[in-house]
Every structure is written in structure tokens, then in C-alpha cells.
Amino acid sequence: MAPGKGQVFPPWQGMQYMRDMFSGDGKLAPLDNGRYPDLRWTSIRAVLAAR
Numbered sequence: 001m002a003p004g005k006g007q008v009f010p011p012w013q014g015m016q017y018m019r020d021m022f023s024g025d026g027k028l029a030p031l032d033n034g035r036y037p038d039l040r041w042t043s044i045r046a047v048l049a050a051r
Helices: 011-023 044-049
Strands: none
Touching: none
């Protein structure tokens, strides 16, 4: 039940993740992309240029 030595997550957590992804339970729907209309995407090029 607990993570093995040197492991971050217990084995059952990976199995639960796979079960939920394949069953569709992990799907976030509906996406509300219009929730924050003032936000604009920033390209990776612009992010790296600002560094």
C-alpha cells in the first residue's frame, strides 16, 4: 500500500490513474475557455526572450 523504497507514489496510484483515464472518468468537460476573455496566450519564444 505504501510507496516502495526510493519510490514517490504507491503502485495502486498508477493503476487507479490508468483505470480512470481509460474509463473516461479523468476527462474534464466541458472546458470553459471563455471564462477569462482577457487572457492571451504567450508563445514559448516570447517567454524565453524575456529571460
